[in-house]
Amino acid sequence: MGIGEAFAREFACKGHNLVLVARSGDKLQALAEELRHASGVEVEVCIEDLSDVDSSGRIYEFCGRKHACVDLLVNCAGLSYAGDFSDIPFEKFEEIIMVNVIATAKLTRLFLPSMVARKQGSIINIASLGGLQGVPGLGLYSATKSFIMTLTEALHEELKGTGVKIVAVCPGFINTSFFKNAGHDAANIRLPISGTDIVVKAALKGLKKNRIRIFPTLIDNILAFSQRLVSRGIVIRLAGFFAAVKG
DSSP: OHHHHHHHHHHHHTTOOEEEEESOHHHHHHHHHHHHHHHOOOEEEEEOOTTSTTHHHHHHHHHHHTTOOOSEEEEOOOOOOOSOGGGSOHHHHHHHHIIIIIIHHHHHHHHHHHHHHHTOEEEEEEOOGGGGSOOTTOHHHHHHHHHHHHHHHHHHHHTTTTTEEEEEEOOSEESSTHHHHHTOOGGGOOSOEEOHHHHHHHHHHHHHTTOSEEOOSHHHHHHHHHTTTSOHHHHHHHHHHHHOTTO
16 A cells, blocks of 8 residues: 555566565455556565564565565655554554564564675665654654664665665655554644655655655755754754654
């Protein structure tokens, strides 16, 4: 769904074969069939719940069984919870960390060695503008996105000269079902909400230029740059104001 579906459609239009991963089997199968019919590409479906600690390994094994040589890995699954950190249900707490942090890191670790061995390949990690600072009301989510950003930065340097690229895409607010699932009223948000196509286009453009961080919109770039001009306290308060988790 959301950004993942937008990437799938874009790559299918460009003639790339796909392995789609999600836990919603019916929706995934429907999308796969649509892409096969519309673009004539091969689409494999791997139904997995990334909150399961063993799911990343099963995804890797699935690709091996299908003889799918993964040239580009897109880590875009993400969960959030809108509210105070102390109120997050423990099952949701662990689910967010498993999907946003553990699954991203494990999938990267599993697929990266073969890319390095072939001296080609790319990884797109979907982080967030929220990862630049803690966001009151979205504390755990913003922390997981900071993890993605810093991991990507380190790997970007490690991979120099290998022929493999890795980038972190840092969008602001995107029009998906993400807010509803997180209990975040999008009507309260005090920044523009962009479409998924903007994220995909910016990601591919930034990947081509091998940028470390990619900010999809002008506002995203302005907000990121403006953090250099004010104190961290102000940055954090403004992040909470823009996100408006509590209205």
